[in-house]
Amino acid sequence: xxxxxxxxxxxxxxxxxxxxxxxxxxxxxxxxxxxxxxxxxxxxxxxxxxxxxxxxxxxxxxxxxxxxxxxxxxxxxxxxxxxxxxxxxxxxxx
Amino acid sequence: xxxxxxxxxxxxxxxxxxxxxxxxxxxxxxxxxxxxxxxxxxxxxxxxxxxxxxxxxxxxxxxxxxxxxxxxxxxxxxxxxxxxxxxxxxxxxxxxx
Numbered sequence: 001x002x003x004x005x006x007x008x009x010x011x012x013x014x015x016x017x018x019x020x021x022x023x024x025x026x027x028x029x030x031x032x033x034x035x036x037x038x039x040x041x042x043x044x045x046x047x048x049x050x051x052x053x054x055x056x057x058x059x060x061x062x063x064x065x066x067x068x069x070x071x072x073x074x075x076x077x078x079x080x081x082x083x084x085x086x087x088x089x090x091x092x093x094x
Numbered sequence: 095x096x097x098x099x100x101x102x103x104x105x106x107x108x109x110x111x112x113x114x115x116x117x118x119x120x121x122x123x124x125x126x127x128x129x130x131x132x133x134x135x136x137x138x139x140x141x142x143x144x145x146x147x148x149x150x151x152x153x154x155x156x157x158x159x160x161x162x163x164x165x166x167x168x169x170x171x172x173x174x175x176x177x178x179x180x181x182x183x184x185x186x187x188x189x190x191x
Contacts, residue, residue, distance in 0.1 A: 004109045004132040008170060010102035012177045021185065037099035068178055075174075076167040079103045083163045086107060087118065 015071050024065035030055050041082060110166050119160040122150055136173060 001009070018033040019025045025033065034054065035045045044050035058070045066074075096104065113128040114120045120128065126146045129137060137145075153165045161169075 001135060002132045003105045004128075005136055007102035007105045007109070008136070008173050008177055010098050011170070011174050012181065014099045014102075016178070016181065033099075037097040040096050040100050041103075069175070072171045072174055075099075075103070076164075076171055079106060079167055079170075080164055082103055083107045083110070 011072075011075055015068055024063070024067050025071065026065055027052070027055065030066045038078065041078065106167075106170060107163070110163055114163075117160075119162045120166065121160055122146065125150055125153075125161055133173075136177075 014033065014037055015025070018029045020029070031048060031051045034042070034051050039045045054074075055066055058066055058074055060070060061067075109128070109132055110120070111118070113124045113132075115124065126143075129146060129149070149169070150161065153161050153169055155165055155168075156162075
């Protein structure tokens with residue numbers, strides 16, 4: 001498997017293991033995912049009110065849960081800002 | 095130490111910039127190289143020039159003929175969705191769900 005394929009696999013399996021195979025992440029599952037997996041690059045990941053706020057922003061269909069697609073928009077957003085902050089300082093990261 | 099998910103995002107960024115020369119965007123040739131080298135297991139049609147054109151057209155939402163990182167993320171999202179669906183089908187087949 002290539003680096004990129006392994007990265008995609010991680011994105012998918014992180015969601016699946018946090019949702020325990022269900023289609024959506026509930027409040028608890030989402031808080032756990034954010035605090036465990038995104039604590040290094042996002043702020044306030046241990047604050048349940050901040051994470052709840054984030055969840056509300058992602059929850060496009062307002063069902064109180066985070067679907068796989070809604071999770072992917074978070075990943076996309078975080079990856080974009082990460083890329084922008086990296087390119088600002090050193091374009092030759094690799 | 096970065097988490098697995100953070101590491102995955104780092105490596106997506108690295109892969110993109112490995113192919114996007116100094117201008118920071120992928121032209122058609124660079125996208126083809128990326129698909130040939132980095133998605134050789136996921137995309138069987140990656141050497142089909144028509145498939146590259148189609149993916150290029152789908153990704154290039156602002157129509158400038160190049161794929162920037164934001165547009166590249168849509169490819170990652172699309173592949174993740176496909177990957178997740180395969181996984182669910184696999185689970186159903188093996189009867190674990």
